[in-house]
Amino acid sequence: MKRLKVAVVGFGVMGRNHAGVYAVLPHTDLVAVVDPSEERRAEAAQRFAVQTFPDVGAMLARLGGQLDAVSVAAPTSYHYPLTETLLKAGLHVLVEKPVATNVQHAERLVALSRRLGLTLQVGHITRFYQAVELLGKRITCPYLIEARRLTPNARIKDVGVILDLMIHDIDIVLGIVPGPITGVSVAGHVLNGDPHEDVAAAQITFQNGCxxxxxxxxxxxxxxxxxxxAEPQQTLRVDFGKEPHTEVSVYRPIAEAQGRSEVRLDRVVVHEDNPLRRELEHFLARIRRSAPPIGTLDDDLRSLKLATQLIEQLKVQRYERGAVPVLA
Structure with missing residues (x-):
């Protein structure tokens, strides 16, 4: 099997995680890390014995002909220009979600990767949770889905909570309910004084009634x-917050006893064997042409289109309400 030489752009929380996985994958050589911070570059060089660069241009000038693939784990606002540059340099790219901050840029990247025959994969890590795979196998006709993704940590500042957090659940739900959307509503608030929403609540109605x-x-x-x-014959509750496990609770109605309805509860504990490793292994397998994609670029675009539609609705609401601090 051909050894692949990879680099990581961005050495923050996710970039460190990507580098740590690549460093131990078989038939893979982590050879470079890019980050504008001198301190982070020094850390990367010490931890992984790699070459480091302050920007992508410097890396390509030195290593462009030697690299096969790159993970982009930089802030979201840099995803589009970095990914475009790397694709044009002939490199396969895994870019953390979202692929871009707007649909137009995302569509350009998709078209570019297809034209050049390169692998472009968006880092929707929840697709690689085994519990999500289990959902896909067990769910047939949902009528109600409720997703909650809350954190006290506003780590990402250059986009709002919809592109930062909610898009994970949007991607899961669109994988469960692939039909057309007939209704969208959203509300949100800015609480930390930055230009982006910190809280958002949305409701989506599908053509099939879900x-x-x-x-x-x-x-x-x-x-x-x-x-x-929720389905007519069962309700599944997935708790992703018990890492390294995901707990799936299955509630099923059983025959009424003495006029009271009863519910049978079964719990399944799914061991999540490093979803990021599974994601990066899949990316490298696609480069080697040994695996079909788990989720397509069209799926990525659909998730981003819905997320940006919600953001645009928030902007309209702020304009109509005047002083209400929904979205700057």
Whole structure:
């Protein structure tokens, strides 16, 4: 099997995680890290014995002909220009979600990767949770879905909570309910004084009647990552917040006893064997042409289109309400 030489652009929280996985994958050589911070570059060089560069241009000038693939884990606002540059340099790219901050840029990147015959993968890590795979196998006709993704940590500042957090659940739900959307509503608030929403609540109605509700916050007192999917014969509740495990609770109605309805509860504990590793292994397998994509670029675009539609609705609401601090 051919050894692949990879680099990581951005050495923050996610970049460190990407580098740590690449460093131990078989038939893979982590050879470079890019970050504007001298301190972070020094850390990367010490931890992984790699070459480091302050920007992508410097890396390409030195290593462009030697690299096969790059992970982009820089702030979201840099995803588009960095990914475009790397694709044009002939490199396969895994870019953290979202692929871009707007649909037009995302569509350009998709078209570019297809024209050049390069692998472009968007880092929707929840697709690689085994509990999400389990949902896909067990869910057939949901009528109500409720997703909550809350954190007290506003780590990402250059986009709002919809592109930061809610898009994870949007992507999961659109994978469960692939049909057309007939209704969208959203509300949100800016609480930290920056230009982006810190809290957002949305409701999506699908053509088949399914209703999906989303709540995302980065100013919550406690962290929560849950998904509830209701069907006529069962309700599944997924708790993603028990890492390294995901707990799936299955509620099923049983025959009424003495006029009272009863519910049978079964719990399944799913061991999540490093979803990021599974994601990066899949990316490298796609480069080697040994695996079909888990989720397509069209799926990525659909998730981004819905997320940006919600953001645009928030902007309209702020304009119509005047002083209400919904979105700057």
């Amino acid at each position: 209703i999906a509700r989303f709540l995302a916050s980065r100013v919550a007192p406690d962290a929560e990552r849950t998904l509830v999917v």
